[in-house]
Amino acid sequence: MQDVKTLLNKFITLRNFLADSFVQKENEVSAVLAGLLSGEPCFLIGSPGTAKTMLVEKMSKAIDCSYFYYLLTRYTEPDELLGSLDINALREGQYRRITKNRLPEAEIVFLDEIFKGSSATRNVLLDIILNKRYMNGTEYKRIPMLAFYSASNEISTDAEDQAFYDRLTIRCFTHNVSSDSWEQLLTQGIILENDNTAVIMSKEDVQQLQKMVQQRFQSYRAKDYNTLIKKYIEALSELKNLGIEISDRRKIKVLKVTAAISIIYLEQKTSLDSLADALRFTAVHDEDDLSKVEQVIVKCKLSTFYVHAQQLQTLSSELRNFMAQAERGGIEELKALTTVYKKTLQTIAGIPKNPRFLPYVRELKSVITEAKRLIEMKKKEIFGEDLNGEQSS
Numbered sequence: 305m306q307d308v309k310t311l312l313n314k315f316i317t318l319r320n321f322l323a324d325s326f327v328q329k330e331n332e333v334s335a336v337l338a339g340l341l342s343g344e345p346c347f348l349i350g351s352p353g354t355a356k357t358m359l360v361e362k363m364s365k366a367i368d369c370s371y372f373y374y375l376l377t378r379y380t381e382p383d384e385l386l387g388s389l390d391i392n393a394l395r396e397g398q399y400r401r402i403t404k405n406r407l408p409e410a411e412i413v414f415l416d417e418i419f420k421g422s423s424a425t426r427n428v429l430l431d432i433i434l435n436k437r438y439m440n441g442t443e444y445k446r447i448p449m450l451a452f453y454s455a456s457n458e459i460s461t462d463a464e465d466q467a468f469y470d471r472l473t474i475r476c477f478t479h480n481v482s483s484d485s486w487e488q489l490l491t492q493g494i495i496l497e498n499d500n501t502a503v504i505m506s507k508e509d510v511q512q513l514q515k516m517v518q519q520r521f522q523s524y525r526a527k528d529y530n531t532l533i534k535k536y537i538e539a540l541s542e543l544k545n546l547g548i549e550i551s552d553r554r555k556i557k558v559l560k561v562t563a564a565i566s567i568i569y570l571e572q573k574t575s576l577d578s579l580a581d582a583l584r585f586t587a588v589h590d591e592d593d594l595s596k597v598e599q600v601i602v603k604c605k606l607s608t609f610y611v612h613a614q615q616l617q618t619l620s621s622e623l624r625n626f627m628a629q630a631e632r633g634g635i636e637e638l639k640a641l642t643t644v645y646k647k648t649l650q651t652i653a654g655i656p657k658n659p660r661f662l663p664y665v666r667e668l669k670s671v672i673t674e675a676k677r678l679i680e681m682k683k684k685e686i687f688g689e690d691l692n693g694e695q696s697s
Contacts, residue, residue: 318504326355327489328481330662335476335585340451341517342564345433348455350478356455364412365501372410376421382428399441411450418454426468433471450510473557474585484673520563542600558586580606616664619648620671627678638682645675
């Protein structure tokens, strides 16, 4: 077994590779890595073409793991996932599957359109997700699965799907890249299409990280984590008051994801920030719940960096308001927008460097880009000059 420092350096390289390769996908990268380290199912929800499949596929290649992908339909049979029956064995009275290149031999599993699978298929998947095993003939066989991923363009509203959905511990909502990053998207997209992903980690490395997560998860019983547990219980109560009630099973799973996130951010001891991140991924049923979770995070003071995050959100909202006025207004409204634009640039330059800020910084930078375009347009319209004061032709 290698030393922890070497292992974590490999992991940081993997994390940075994914974050740099997939534009504006910081949350998705964190969710996928949390699923990998915790061993908990990760569910990606979003429009087609938002890199859900490619993100998981590239990660599996960077770990050099066996990967199984399948697109489910209502006609998908369990045999398509588990492997067909071995006819020769059946002739000898043995019920056995041919599992080569099928789910039972995979270390990373990705099932697309998870809610479109038949009830028979999902019944089989329940045992796979919960116990990492499947029935082969008359006995259970273990599956070497390190992580299970699934995706859908929408969340099922059928009552019969809710028990299955509850078992998809980590939930992350994906979106298309904003227009200010289209050039970066195209550049990275061309690179990713080359399909020359280098191996960064091994499956043994992942297993070692998973053991670290499990050890940290077990340590929550110690007195050192009394404050964390009390804060978590407080947050659960506040979430319930807002109509978000988490099943008893998920209440425990949240803490395991918290342990994984604390490793992702290289924390020596799990922080309330990691608990806050875990709640963002695990306490939500749908995207509308995100605002309620953020409300609870603020009220329970789970996030030490939230003052800066809130500042970024306020600046974004303020800048949008002045943009709306400038679009309809004249010189005075343009001056006001320019003043707020400059103040925003100064403020964002002073924000501490923290990977947890990235989604908030990304959102504000997108608004800043829009504001710059609007100022240029209004200056040309009113004065006939661009943002630098140069005369337009």
